[in-house]
Amino acid sequence: MTGLYPPHFETRLEKALDVLGMQSDHACIPVLLGYLQQLQRWNKAYNLTAIRDPEKMLVQHVFDSLAIVPVLRDRWPDRDLRVADMGSGAGLPGIILAICQPGWFVVCVDAVGKKTAFIRQAAGILGLKNVRAEHGRIESMDSLQADLVISRAFASLSDFVRVAAHHRAPGGAMMAMKGQDPVAERAALEIETGWFVKHAVELSVPEMDAHRCLLELETGPEGTS
Template identity: 65%
Template sequence: MSSNAFTEFKPALLAALEQLGMTSDVGRADLLLAYLQQLQHWNKAYNLTAIRKPEDMLIQHVFDSLAVVPVLRQHRHGRDTLVADMGSGAGLPGIILGICQPDWRIVCVDAVGKKTAFIRQAAGALGLPNVRALHGRIEAMESLQADIVVSRAFASLVDFVEISAHHRADDGVLWAMKGQHPEDEIRQLQATGRWAVVSNTTLQVPQLSAQRCLLELGPKESHDYR
């Protein structure tokens, strides 16, 4: 697909940014579409996603990742931030966060070498010096001391905290992007006696009817679910 074809998605992207309250990010639309083009172009070689049509990638990957940006911005209040995207895959949401927050440092972590290779390639092509890829097993790495540790449809809540929690800074926060509200996973997490869901934000992803939510996780001794 030519680059001209991708510009056809710009009205839909601008409408999505407005719906998400991100009108200040309209200047980043071309960069977001350039990422979409990178994803579509390299998908066959790297097997990054089972979604093949770029119009579906736009909604299910780009819009889905954009939906968490306002929440994370509110949490950090624009401060210098290190984000660790666990099981990043095609750089989702890491690259999207890197585009929207050029003052944040993003580390996209994945155990699959071809996926981190794509993230490096895409970050270079898009001119994102704030995004880097790290290849390896999350649980075996030394702590990244991240302000935000995030995952998108990566693992159960229990597995997420077990393998990723040591990567957060002392005042850092774990965020898990999920589909339908995961009642069973929340009960299993709370049953560990060590972690709890601090907050649950329902995400309204433009043009997507499926349910999405963002869960903030914290040590159980300091938080109760609300």
């Protein structure tokens, strides 16, 4: 699969993994590039993402999703998780997590049929047996009972909680990937839902000069469930 892109793509992935402290994940590079190839191919016909340049896809989709892997590994060392990726779009970050964590089972949920069709096709081609795509409205689906409910550029924090909180298993976590720390959304979250930001991690995305963060959300005794 690595032959599908110029050699510098593989080199950049190696460097990105090293910067993230993921030196042991170099074996994932062919699969990551295979995902990128599938995304580029499908995007020409189905407009899965507004980013069409593979150079930008590598950084803004793949590197961005990889940046949360070390954080999640630190949070759950030596434990297999059931993950629900809400509003997954083209499988981000769900497919990237599944590639790096083969022991995790990842359910990618999206309301757009062509996007879940892509996830199924890509997972099949890449041999990712730990990925399932679910097409439907998040708020209307039965609980997925996930250890981790996560979203990336999906909705406001309040809306994320409203539509997805019931998918969290008892004792599980809800996390949202955001750009710059959303101060206004934090305030609205507490006022509107009774949830709050329990923990915030600033992310350093290789080759990206932009603020990124991962927010863990928790509910008070009267918050939305």
